[in-house]
Amino acid sequence: MSNSAIDVPSRGGFSFDLCRRNDMLAKKGVNLPSFRKTGTTIVGLIFQDGVILGADTRATEGPIVCDKNCEKIHYMAPNIYCCGAGTAADTEAVTDMVSSQLQLHRYHTGRESRVVTALTLLKKHLFNYQGYVQAALVLGGVDCTGPHLHTIYPHGSTDTLPFATMGSGSLAAMAMFESKYKEGLTKDEGIQLVVDAICSGIFNDLGSGSNVDVCVITKGHKEYLRNHLLPNPRTFVNAKGYSFPKKTEVLLTKITPLRERVEVVEGGDAMEE
Amino acid sequence: MESIQAKQGLVGPNDPIQRTQLPYVTGTSVVALKYKDGILMAADMGGSYGSTIRYKSVERIKPIGKHSLLGASGEISDFQELLRNLDELILYDNMWDDGNSLGPKELHSYLTRVMYNRRNKFDPLWNSLVLGGVKNGQKYLGMVSMIGVNFEDSHVATGFGNHLARPILRDEWHENLSYEDGVKLLEKCMRVLLYRDRSAVNKLQIAKITEEGTTISQPYALKTFWGFTAFQNPTAGAEGSW
Numbered sequence: 001m002s003n004s005a006i007d008v009p010s011r012g013g014f015s016f017d018l019c020r021r022n023d024m025l026a027k028k029g030v031n032l033p034s035f036r037k038t039g040t041t042i043v044g045l046i047f048q049d050g051v052i053l054g055a056d057t058r059a060t061e062g063p064i065v066c067d068k069n070c071e072k073i074h075y076m077a078p079n080i081y082c083c084g085a086g087t088a089a090d091t092e093a094v095t096d097m098v099s100s101q102l103q104l105h106r107y108h109t110g111r112e113s114r115v116v117t118a119l120t121l122l123k124k125h126l127f128n129y130q131g132y133v134q135a136a137l138v139l140g141g142v143d144c145t146g147p148h149l150h151t152i153y154p155h156g157s158t159d160t161l162p163f164a165t166m167g168s169g170s171l172a173a174m175a176m177f178e179s180k181y182k183e184g185l186t187k188d189e190g191i192q193l194v195v196d197a198i199c200s201g202i203f204n205d206l207g208s209g210s211n212v213d214v215c216v217i218t219k220g221h222k223e224y225l226r227n228h229l230l231p232n233p234r235t236f237v238n239a240k241g242y243s244f245p246k247k248t249e250v251l252l253t254k255i256t257p258l259r260e261r262v263e264v265v266e267g268g269d270a271m272e273e
Numbered sequence: 274m275e276s277i278q279a280k281q282g283l284v285g286p287n288d289p290i291q292r293t294q295l296p297y298v299t300g301t302s303v304v305a306l307k308y309k310d311g312i313l314m315a316a317d318m319g320g321s322y323g324s325t326i327r328y329k330s331v332e333r334i335k336p337i338g339k340h341s342l343l344g345a346s347g348e349i350s351d352f353q354e355l356l357r358n359l360d361e362l363i364l365y366d367n368m369w370d371d372g373n374s375l376g377p378k379e380l381h382s383y384l385t386r387v388m389y390n391r392r393n394k395f396d397p398l399w400n401s402l403v404l405g406g407v408k409n410g411q412k413y414l415g416m417v418s419m420i421g422v423n424f425e426d427s428h429v430a431t432g433f434g435n436h437l438a439r440p441i442l443r444d445e446w447h448e449n450l451s452y453e454d455g456v457k458l459l460e461k462c463m464r465v466l467l468y469r470d471r472s473a474v475n476k477l478q479i480a481k482i483t484e485e486g487t488t489i490s491q492p493y494a495l496k497t498f499w500g501f502t503a504f505q506n507p508t509a510g511a512e513g514s515w
Contacts, residue, residue: 046503145509162503171436171469178465179441183501196444204440 014132039207041169042072042083043197044138045181046162047190050147050218051140054194055083056169056202057227058209065209071226073215077102077113079222080141081215082122085167086134086154094135098122115141115148119158127156136166142217169201169208176200187216195229202231296348296399298322300333301472302434303344303403304462306446307412307427308455311483312405314344315459317467318492319474326474334480336487338363341377341406342480343384346431347419348399355398358387377406377413381423389421401431407484430462433470438462452481464495 022032042055059067074082074095080102084091098121102113119139126133137152151164163181165173176197185193194214201208212229216222298320305314320328333352334344337359345352362383366375375383381404391397397419405414415425428442441462450458459479467473475497480489 149503160503160507162501171433172440174469175437175440175462175465176444178468179461200440200444204443 040085040167041201041208044140047185053215056208083138090135114143131155169205172200172204173197302432304430308450311407317477340408344403351398376408381415385423
């Protein structure tokens with residue numbers, strides 16, 4: 001056994017040792033399992049009072065749909081939400097991490113979080129990992145400086161846009177946006193346009209499907225409309241329903257509620273520090 | 274055709290195989306749809322040389338015979354070769370002088386065979402073709418790709434048009450579009466392509482074919498809008514960011 005006398009503290013960043021092992025295994029014919037990706041359509045647009053985010057709900061593992069109704073609009077702060085496309089684990093982890101960093105920051109400063117804070121934290125993390133954290137995000141929110149909408153790419157670059165789409169269905173959704181977007185949309189027009197764009201992704205892109213989630217963020221108020229539209233109902237449902245085959249006959253049904261076996265003493269010994 | 278076989282005969286048995294391996298001067302998407310009286314087809318006039326837009330007056334839609342329009346994206350030289358082939362075909366057909374002429378269905382079938390056979394010889398014509406026409410009141414619109422995939426539909430697009438224009442057409446196309454509505458719909462698609470396809474140029478032609486005949490419009494440019502407030506000062510609220 002080799003003696004690594006002193007453990008050198010890790011320099012941070014991604015450790016590529018296992019990549020060498022993976023290459024060796026791949027040469028021997030053992031392939032990696034495919035990633036669970038959210039092959040996706042996610043969109044965001046700025047309307048007159050704030051930001052509307054939209055997403056489809058299909059998660060794929062290669063050619064198979066592994067989750068028909070997943071949530072792609074992640075909570076970052078009470079006034080900031082983030083849609084994620086790419087590897088599902090990466091989008092979940094990175095948005096969770098930045099969300100908790102934002103909360104700590106809120107406690108520290110005593111103020112509402114700003115969208116650019118979330119943007120900078122995400123951008124720093126993704127650039128640090130040089131694109132290996134495959135998360136493509138649409139970040140939107142309303143803070144004291146107004147409504148903001150940003151896209152963040154896996155390598156860490158960002159854009160600030162009036163309307164944005166990401167994911168495999170982004171071209172289909174962008175076609176809808178480019179032809180129908182105008183400034184000063186009302187809330188209903190905005191929601192309709194977002195729904196149109198996501199439906200365009202759902203029906204024209206193979207990596208997107210199932211239902212439409214929408215999130216409307218305005219000053220001081222947010223509406224998370226989970227499954228706002230269900231355009232893909234099950235076409236054939238068995239009218240008989242399920243009936244499990246009867247194997248064991250039930251002779252007697254008696255229910256005895258459990259009694260408390262431990263007595264709880266109010267105002268007992270205080271815990272030691 | 275005899276001319277191609279003669280050319281191939283000049284290649285000796287020990288010479289390396291010559292084939293189209295990479296496209297050089299390429300055209301971008303073509304979009305077409307059926308409307309009330311016939312077919313409308315639109316294509317811009319750009320010929321890109323890699324990432325440069327080298328030629329800005331390439332006519333990528335041509336009338337073939339009396340009844341059809343052919344639009345092509347991909348390698349321009351292969352398109353010109355095809356046009357020469359089709360010219361010979363139409364000529365021979367006219368020489369029969371039997372009152373019958375090749376319609377869009379026949380041309381589509383011919384093009385499919387040509388493309389598929391070239392692909393089987395590992396020497397493809399690097400094009401995606403859109404063939405539209407009207408004969409005896411019957412409208413026909415079809416597409417052939419460089420590997421010989423062919424199909425017929427009410428609206429087709431090549432290249433980027435598949436991703437950007439088809440969703441719009443699937444949403445907004447309906448039977449019996451009037452000429453003005455058809456042109457508006459095509460212009461909507463071409464505008465999105467102009468915004469989002471890097472090899473698009475703002476100079477396009479719209480071609481119309483009906484029972485009466487073919488018209489290819491003069492080249493013109495689409496109006497674009499770049500004045501969104503978010504573009505004016507994108508980093509307001511985050512000085513120094515981008």
